[in-house]
Structures are given as C-alpha cells and as structure tokens.
Amino acid sequence: MGKLKVIGMWASPFAIRPRIALTLKSIDYEYFEENLRAKSDLLLKSNPVHKKVPVLLDGDRPICESLVILQYIDEQWTSGPSILPSDPYDRAIARFWAAYVEDKFFSALSGMLKAQSEEAKAEALGQTKEGLELLEKALKDCGKGGAFYGGEGIGYVDITFGSYLGWVRALEIMGEVKLLDEEKTPGLVGWAERFCSHEAVKNVMPEAEKLIEYAKKVFL
C-alpha cells in the first residue's frame, strides 16, 4: 500500500481541511501543491468528476470533496482524537452546521470578495455578519461549554468553519470592516484565536496578507 497523498492548494480553505485532520490524528502524508490554472494529470485522473482540490489519495484510491474526506479520515484512523462526535444526534448537529457553513456562509463570504457595486458589497457584508451571529450561537450549543465546536478538542465544525479564517481576516483588511467583533461575536473571537494557533492548524492556515495579494491577482 502506497503512501498517503494530499493534493491541495495553499489558498483554498477546502484544501487545508484534510491536512488539519491528518495532523490532528498524527498521520504522515505527502503534499502536492496544485496549480489550478494548469491542473496536473494526477489531479485530473484522481478527481475526473469535479477536477478540484482537495483530493486524498490512500494508496491509489482517491477520495474527493473535503467533507467526505474528513469523515473518511475519521473512520479510517480511529485511534487519536475523533473528528465527529459519537452520539448520532450530536453528529447530525455537527453535519448541519458544517453544511450551513459550506452553503450559506461560503456564499456570503464569496459575495464579499466578488461584489462589484457598493450595494452588492453591503448586502454580502450583511449576510456574512448574520451568518457569524448564528455561528456564534451555535458555538455555545455545540461546544457545550468547551473551547471548540467539538467540545474540548477541535472537531468537524471547527475544521469546516475554521478553514475560512484566513479569508475572513483578509476580507476584514480589504474591506476595512470588522467581521469577528468583541461586541457581537465575542465567543468567535476567542475561538478563532484558539483555532488558528492550534498545533494542527497553524502551519497550514494561509496568512491574510498573502491571500490579499492572491485575491488582487485572481479576483479583482
């Protein structure tokens, strides 16, 4: 059985997720940085349906879609911290919030990045702030008093939502706005600091300044 490989891209919030999960479980892997404007044969062969990163290659078996990959990692390597809780209801709640982040929160953030008019920017900003307030409340509900959505340790929702924090910071700087706010979202402010400084996260979370440079080239 060959080594474990992750095909990713440094600026992609989706692609850092498997790397966080594997590090959390102390699993070694080989990392391949992909050039999304000139996709490698390996990527196209491993993810013919979507042609996207991340892809996890376990031997020659590809697993695609970051949330599917997270669950695979959790189920394949059962020693080490769990990513999803064990109770079926808690798992359903974790999946719910991860799906919310992927769908609603992601489109609000994208909206902020891609908005052209002042009107569109204001709308995207409003939606992002609304989403953050919901996620602030969810932190209390899911975390049950712990430091993370996963409780004492980082879990599925932490990884899904936290992977956007580099971009959240970049958008704060670019838009001269405060998204994570001591007044409205104090829980998230503390959580974000803890998540970004976590051993499994700090080496893969992209720096806001680099993301801003990247955004200027690609989006603006």
Place this chain on the structure above:
Amino acid sequence: MADEVTLLDFWASPFGMRVRLALSLKGISYSYQEQDLRNKTPLLLKSNPVHKKIPVLIHNGNPISESLIIVQYIDEAWPTPSPLLPTDPYDRARARFWADLVDKKVYDCGRRLWASKSEGDRDIAKAEFFECFKLLESELGERRFFGGEELGLVDVGFLPFWTWFRVYEEFGGFRVGDEFPKVMEWVERCLEVEKVREALVDPGKVYEFVVQMRRKVFGLD
C-alpha cells in the same frame, strides 16, 4: 421507552421522500405532518429556525434538518434493518461522494428545466442534467443498486427524483428511458421493493402540481 418520531414534510418534495424512504426501509413508525409551505406552522419554524424548510425529523423532541443529514441520522440511530451505508470507510466515502453529487446537481438542473423562461437557459440545464445522469449511470455500472445488493444512501438520495422525471421530460423534451435506459432499469428494480413504493408519491400528481405551480407562481404556461 417508546420512540416518538414525527416528520414535517411536503408531499411532492423529493427531499422529503428521501426521509420517507429511509423510515420505510427500516420499518420505523412515525407521525407524518403535511406542511403548507406558504403558511408555515410554528412547529416547523421552531424546529428549523435557520432554514425554515422541510423535511424536518423530530425524534423524541429533537429536530434534525437537511434530508441527507436526516437519512444518515436515521441510519445511525436505527442501524438495522437495512443499513444504508457499507462498513468499509472507502466504500462509505464513495457513497457520500455520489449522494453529494446528486444533491448538488439533480434538483438544481431539474428545476432549471421546468422553471426557465428562456430556451437558452433550458438548453444549458438540459446539457448539465444529461452530464449528471451519464455520470450516475456509469457509477451504477452493473450493480443491482448503488448500495450493491440492497438499497443504500445513494439509492435513497436519487430515487425520489423518479417521481419528477415526467416533469423533466415534458419541459426538457426528452425521455429518461431513451437517454438513460440503465437508470430506468434501476428505478424498476427499486420499485419492486414494496417498502419503496409505499414511500413514493404518484409521478402523475407531481406533474399536475408543477403545471399548476408554473402557471400560478411563475406565470408560465
């Protein structure tokens, strides 16, 4: 302790039918509560405050939303009979990937087929719809069901859209059976299972409903 299971749903919703399928396959008794989507009940709004959508499953007072999340919950809370996911992690990942693809593509492309006002939009939707069905046929391969010998997550996720095939066909100008014979053969195998038939609605009624909706809500004829 007796389980109390309630489903808040709308009869024509393919997402709701996924949950009805899972409950039926596992022989779980539940109370079905039809929702009027233009006049949402306090219970629905309380149970799904974030999205205010159906389906919502309420199990012993605990609400779960999002159809595929509900189906996986049902599978984990009632692991037998009819397990919907295989035991091997790679096979489970494969099932989740394809269920996710159905989720991302089928409803959206289908909707653009019957709700589009322009022929151009409809043609684009049709091309994407065909691409998606081709991929699903290829994934099914020679297997009896996506789940192998028994229905699994992908079968449960995809099958309810059969009740909408006539809608897609009439407005898209094609026949699923002509373009995708393997899909129709799979549908027929699924419908041989009594518990499956019980959970699905009459495609004729869905078609009538959509014709009405296009007229009243979208002003299309």
